[in-house]
Amino acid sequence: xxxxxxxxxxxxxxxxxxxxxxxxxxxxxxxxxxxxxxxxxxxxxxxxxxxxxxxxxxxxxxxxxxxxxxxxxxxxxxxxxxxxxxxxxxxxxxxxxxxxxxxxxxxxxxxxxxxxxxxxxxxxxxxxxxxxxxxxxxxxxxxxxxxxxxxxxxxxxxxxxxxxxx
Numbered sequence: 001x002x003x004x005x006x007x008x009x010x011x012x013x014x015x016x017x018x019x020x021x022x023x024x025x026x027x028x029x030x031x032x033x034x035x036x037x038x039x040x041x042x043x044x045x046x047x048x049x050x051x052x053x054x055x056x057x058x059x060x061x062x063x064x065x066x067x068x069x070x071x072x073x074x075x076x077x078x079x080x081x082x083x084x085x086x087x088x089x090x091x092x093x094x095x096x097x098x099x100x101x102x103x104x105x106x107x108x109x110x111x112x113x114x115x116x117x118x119x120x121x122x123x124x125x126x127x128x129x130x131x132x133x134x135x136x137x138x139x140x141x142x143x144x145x146x147x148x149x150x151x152x153x154x155x156x157x158x159x160x161x162x163x164x165x166x
Contacts, residue, residue: 016111016131047078068108
């Protein structure tokens with residue numbers, strides 16, 4: 001619905017986001033929460049897993065069949081940059097073609113890339129029309145972690161005590 005409204009206004013919705021920050025800062029949880037809040041299927045993989053071309057094709061097919069969906073590529077820096085190896089070049093080329101919409105049925109696939117090292121990503125992955133947004137996820141302090149756990153984990157453990165329940 002939101003995408004149609006943006007189109008009416010002449011704006012394009014973002015196609016993807018890069019979440020970066022130190023280990024343990026909640027990048028993967030944030031991606032899962034994004035999919036949950038949007039009510040979209042969540043497909044998770046890692047950059048290392050995508051270096052297997054068969055796995056890459058499986059993820060692309062799965063995303064196409066479940067669109068609209070969120071595809072998480074955790075530890076995306078494992079994909080490296082062009083020139084790292086012929087395999088890296090082939091994977092990046094295929095992934096870039098998919099994210100550009102060259103893959104039939106790809107509409108509605110939102111890519112979330114996570115990394116601890118944003119400088120190690122190929123710039124082609126981060127250009128507008130692919131991964132449009134960048135968001136630094138900083139470490140949570142003690143009070144922020146407590147609030148996060150109270151809001152998101154406690155309701156799972158004690159549903160009667162969840163905020164907004166009677």
